[in-house]
Every structure is written in C-alpha cells, then in structure tokens.
Amino acid sequence: MRIVFMGTPEFAVASLEALIDAGCEVVGVVTAPDKPAGRGQVLSESAVKKFAVANHIKVLQPEKLKDPAFIESLRALRADLQVVVAFRMLPEVVWNMPPLGTINLHASLLPQYRGAAPINWAVINGEKESGVTTFLLKHEIDTGNVLFTEKVTIPEDFTAGDLHDKLMNKGAGLLVKTVKAVESGKYTEQPQAQLAEGVSLKHAPKIFKDDCRIDWNNQVEQIYNRIRGLSPYPTAFTTLNGKTLKIFKAEKESGEVNDAPGSYSTDGKTYLKFAGTDGYVSLTDLQLEGKKRMGVEEFLRGYKVQ
Structure with missing residues (x-):
C-alpha cells in the first residue's frame, strides 16, 4: 500500500517514523515550505522535512494546496492512502484523491476538542483524561467518521508540553494500527454525530495573545x-x-x-x-x-x- 504522509512539526515526526519502522511504504511527504527564522532570517526546514530527507523520502512543499503543479506532483505519487498529522486544512481535491481516502490523527478524543489547539485546551480546562483519535477526512474540519481512539490520563501537574509528548508517542502507535487496519479492510467507522449525542462538546480554537x-x-x-x-x-x-x-x-x-x-x-x-x-x-x-x-x-x- 502506497502512502503519502502530510505533516510539519515534531509531533508528526513520531508518527512518520513509526510508519517507516512498521514497514509501511511511504512514497512521499507533504510539508510546509521552508521559512526564514531567527535573527539572521536563515531558511528553516520543518521537522518532518528533515526526517524525510534523512530517510530519502520524496518531499513536496506547496505554498498553495490547490496549485495545479502540486496537484499533478501529488497525483504522480499514486498513493493508495494519505495520512495527515498536524498539517493544514486540505481542499477536497487533495483529501479525496487516493482510493482509500485520507486519515487524520487528532490529539483529542473526538468529537471533543475539535480545532487547532486540543492539547492546550484540555489542560486549561482541567481535564483528567485525553487521548488520540484517527478518523477519515471529510468537508468540515475534524468531523469525519472515527476509526480508532486511545485514552491517556492527565496528571494534575502535567503541562501542555508533557501531554504533547505523551500523545505524540501514543498517537504514533495508534496511527500504525489504523493504517494496518485500513490495508486489511478490518475496521469500522463511527459517525461523530452518534458519538456526540447527549454530550456537551468542548472546542479547541486557535490560541491568541x-x-x-x-x-x-x-x-x-x-x-x-x-x-x-x-x-x-x-x-x-x-x-x-x-x-x-x-x-x-x-x-x-x-x-x-x-x-x-x-x-x-x-x-x-x-x-x-x-x-x-x-x-x-x-x-x-x-x-x-x-x-x-x-x-x-x-x-x-x-x-x-x-
């Protein structure tokens, strides 16, 4: 099964590395363009790009995800499945491209804490439990059918950084489990609308100053x-x-x-x-x-x- 991986920060590297270690065929990586950083404004590569280059995986870095040249390059990779971890919102022309669809790893127990900052808001709200979820992408962000979840406890003195590291490692294992299940066809989908029935939903919007x-x-x-x-x-x-x-x-x-x-x-x-x-x-x-x-x-x- 040919896989294209999409992600940018360190959180995503653990999942990419786990897929490689599990013997999955990752034929390409899509990540953010290099950006100037620091006082010298030297171009900085994303954590995912650095790992991909070190492991000789083809890298695509589109400025715009609807760019025809990028779409053509992505299609040329002939992915059976796309995997997204900590990346941008994808247009339908991208997430609907592979025959097996696109799966996303999210750092919460969906449908709770949909949004850009689920780790931060779970700790801010004093939650005692969090987790990771894999789901199939659809139009509305973080709303696709759930495939697998795994829970973790949040100790009282945990910071967002502590929870980030715990979920990063837990999520990598769950993603491998999900990919193997999709490859074998042995999985079920749970609509988030069913999971949300009778539940008061909490959200995780982007954090501002x-x-x-x-x-x-x-x-x-x-x-x-x-x-x-x-x-x-x-x-x-x-x-x-x-x-x-x-x-x-x-x-x-x-x-x-x-x-x-x-x-x-x-x-x-x-x-x-x-x-x-x-x-x-x-x-x-x-x-x-x-x-x-x-x-x-x-x-x-x-x-x-x-």
Whole structure:
C-alpha cells in the first residue's frame, strides 16, 4: 500500500517514523515550505522535512494546496492512502484523491476538542483524561467518521508540553494500527454525530495573545490550569514592574487571601506569589521580558522586585 504522509512539526515526526519502522511504504511527504527564522532570517526546514530527507523520502512543499503543479506532483505519487498529522486544512481535491481516502490523527478524543489547539485546551480546562483519535477526512474540519481512539490520563501537574509528548508517542502507535487496519479492510467507522449525542462538546480554537494573559480575578485552580495549559508555548503571562512576565510553572496555595487579586508578594529570596480570589499562585519557573528563563530563586537573586 502506497502512502503519502502530510505533516510539519515534531509531533508528526513520531508518527512518520513509526510508519517507516512498521514497514509501511511511504512514497512521499507533504510539508510546509521552508521559512526564514531567527535573527539572521536563515531558511528553516520543518521537522518532518528533515526526517524525510534523512530517510530519502520524496518531499513536496506547496505554498498553495490547490496549485495545479502540486496537484499533478501529488497525483504522480499514486498513493493508495494519505495520512495527515498536524498539517493544514486540505481542499477536497487533495483529501479525496487516493482510493482509500485520507486519515487524520487528532490529539483529542473526538468529537471533543475539535480545532487547532486540543492539547492546550484540555489542560486549561482541567481535564483528567485525553487521548488520540484517527478518523477519515471529510468537508468540515475534524468531523469525519472515527476509526480508532486511545485514552491517556492527565496528571494534575502535567503541562501542555508533557501531554504533547505523551500523545505524540501514543498517537504514533495508534496511527500504525489504523493504517494496518485500513490495508486489511478490518475496521469500522463511527459517525461523530452518534458519538456526540447527549454530550456537551468542548472546542479547541486557535490560541491568541489575549488567551495567554492571566486574569487574577479567577480562582487559583483556574489560573493554575491556564499556566499549565500554555506551558511551554505560547506561555501564560502577566506584568511585573511594568514588564511582561512569562510563567511556565507555578504551585497552588489555597487559604485565606488578604490581598487584592493580582497583587504580589515576595521575601526577595525564595518565593514570588500572586493573589487569586481564593488563594495564591506561587511562581517557580518564569521569564521576565529581556531576561532568560529561570527558576524563581535564581530570578530573585538577580532582580529586585519593587
């Protein structure tokens, strides 16, 4: 079975590597064009491209997915199946091309958390469970018939980065299972409309800067979960002495609050904590504008908090 793989970031590399290790015939990879990055604006290749080149797999990098030249090159690969992991929304002319269709790996238990940032929102919302889903692509994004799912637990101290790594590896295994099932024809499809019956759906839209700004007029649990859900990227932030302060990790302190929400206190040596409505959030891993990321004690040794 000839497979074309579509993906861009590190999350997708684990799945591509798993397919290769399982003996699948990946005849081509579609990934994002090289982009200028860093101070020198040097062209940077996607993680998927680097892996594909290292493994001698043909790479296509279209600017536009409806470009006739790209469509012709894609068709020339004669794929039986296309696999998508962390890539752009595909036009029908692309996802409907191979005879066995196009399958997608999504980092949630669909139909929950459809959208661009399922890992972040699951942690932000304090979920205790998440997972990965493989499904067949159709017109509306993340709505195709489900093939397989696998659940994972989310420990209370997990960040979005921790969950990303756990789902990346879990998803790679599930994708191989799915591809083998499609090849053998031994699988069933579950319409998401059936799975969604009587369920209150939560969504996972793209995260913008305003989503990262901490609102201290919330309960400590909500603030703590937002910090976890945005760490390490795009990172929750507040202000300290007029400068942006990114917060990567923190601890909860419940109890009586004698300070206004958003006010902070420190002993200048070991702690820096902000008040919420029902307790405090004590920062442990942070980065002040213009400074490097560091632990709170190192930060307080070199910076006088006014």
